[in-house]
Amino acid sequence: MPDIDVVVVGGGILGLASAYYIKSLHRELSVTVIERGRDVGQGNTAKSVGGYRQGIFTSYVNRVLAETTIQHLREAEASGETSLNMREVGYLILLDENRLKNVKTVVETFLKEGKAVLLSPETLSKTLHMRTDFTGDEEAMLMGLSNIKAGLFAPRCGFLDVEKVVNLYKKRCIEAGVELILGKRVEKLLLEPENPLGIPREPRAWQKVRVAGVVVDGEVIRAGKVVVATGSWTPQLLDPLGVDCFVKAKKRQLFVVSAEGELHKLLTNTWDGGRPMPMMFFPNGLYIVPRISDKAFWVSLTDEFGRGFGLDDEPEPSYYIDNVYPPLVKYYPQFLNARASSMWAGTYSMNYLDGNPLIFRFLNCLVVTGASGSGVMKSDAIGRIAEAALFGKEYAILHGGVKFEVSRLGVENRRVDKEYFIL
Template identity: 30%
Template sequence: MKYDTIIIGAGVIGASTAYHLKRLSPKKKILVVEKNDKVAVGNTSKSAALYRNLFSSRTSQVLANSSISYYESIADKIGLKELGYFWMLSREDYQRSKSGLNKLDENRDRFEILSVKEIPENLKVNTSKSKEFSEVECILYGHRCGSLSAIKLARYYATQFQKLGGEIQVHVEIKNINLTQKNRFYPPWSDVNIESITDQNGVNYASENYIFATGAWTNSLLVPYGIASQIYPQKRQMFTLRIKPDQIAFDIKKRIPILVLPSGGVYIKPVLQNSLIMVGCANELGNPYQMNVYPPDAEEGYFKNVIEPVLNHYFPQLEDYSLFSKWAGYYAYYWPDKNPVVEKVSNIQWVSGTSGSGIMKADAIGRIAAARSLDLKEVELYDETKFLVADLSLKKRKVDIEELII
């Protein structure tokens, strides 16, 4: 069977793209292939699944705000919880973020800046500095922020796609891309595109167009065929700790928000119904842009050396905790501005570079990737914001740098 479009990869981005493409062009025969046995078991399932609307870059704001609006409309289906972000900033963080914060509006973007004195006493946070760690200067308290179930979100898109007549095949790992020019030394005036793709069993799949929504695998898949996708994998690790009740009092203004600590990008997601907290960190330098094994190991040494000292400093009373579980995955990074890439060469499109915020931006990214596949110049996002599709391309990219960085 020849398809109009084959999407490779059924993570949140592939599923969202498939749904929006089928919605916009219901007659198209669209196939999604996935090497795993289910939708959303790649890096989508490894994510902390946090979302926030607080970004200084207009691109991030538009992608996140419109996606969050969509998620709010299906909140009960995807486990959306508006927990808030209690983002503690050091003086340096605050100075660095000031111009970004100035671009936000307290009412429209629903946040407030709290002074250290407004931190509830029962949080028992140590706000003072040490030789290694900075003093807490103030708190950026974001209200349109929280968490959702990334797996439910991806499967929601996949189900909607199937309801419209879209097809998903699992256990299909694409191993080869067959170009119309078999000989690498083809004449430069000839037209070249993908004729078919081949899976692990030698089965060929043919289509007019191919969309690689293969996240952290995108570069290794496309580079051998002369496509520099610019997407690099970088490992990220998550740890859950079993804590004793009341060791960290999370009740802040009648809410249990996500806590972000000033040093090293350590964040804490409470899962208090199970007496657990989930802790992650976002270090870059020294962390290779490489995928050696999948899934990668979450290393206890990383927890002990990178995360635990930060926790111990800011929450000294957090003593009797035990490591309950750990896992790791890969960010698919577009390093220069950490926003997604939606690019196309011939009949080969790729959509990735979600750089650690693919869950919170997936709805907008899917709409933009679908529009790119249909060669539309502009797309209307869920909240009716207009977005120029080429702004996320590599060749005509127009993305401003993010200044509010965890």
């Protein structure tokens, strides 16, 4: 007999959302989340910017996962269940000639559908005080910066308070009767024969096996089903079993720059009849998040080649100085001499094939990982799909009654259509 019907390993946003939908749709089952941190949501979820994107995905899967989740969160706010501080500041995607050429057709579709508008370089410099012309600037050329030809502004995007989303699902879990075990690390998943024979060295290769439970502090917690939602750490639990989860940990860093003087003016600048400064994504991986309530900008730069895989989450002050600051001050000279007052780093559980989550079963186990850089904005949908996948359903019903074929995010029959608009 299992001690617990469903054990969810990992109390990040995906483990919590999964546990909540499993418990709320199967009230008769006991569901326990085991999290090694002192509280839930302290892993990579806590490192997130909380950015959300609506209206500017080309892939059906991205659109459905993110937009049903965001709509769900909006309605949770509107109903008074929670306050997530959703700030619809919009995403502004800066396009140089190259980027514009690559996404031209997609941009035209967004414009036609009224999901975004195109801003001219003149508007960008006049209203958002950005530098768009690097003609004759040798340093900018050395850095590979080219003139900004346009800015695509999508008004329905923004950012929210991630810890409030965590608290929402934590509260829902507790109210639904999910047990949370905190400060306990699952050392391994226990593989056992389905029908033990009591012979040495079981399970033998010819025996049918199941994941009988998890090992914590040397003790076995027996479970009917196990959900592995350990984000970037998932290979630690699955590699020993010979199960590939197709994700690698990639470090991502954020730097906080206090907004004083000229920078404060920029932070509190309004445009287009009173809009606050948008989140800005530049062609070379640099992005800027204006945080008026923190009197600061959060800045980051996504690096790929040369950034090895690994679970290291130590922020590197030199990364700001060497890599982030030089292009930042070119686009926004207001950042001249601005240093990072604080910083942190986390890891994406990165699925390099299509950047979308992996939700697949093996034996009596479900794996929920690979949300890459967009797990928070897709969390509600992922939780619902996890429940459906765990119980062998063909479809998950997402927020608003949207039917989603579970196998799309699996391994064997995976069908994630290409995203043409990658930031």
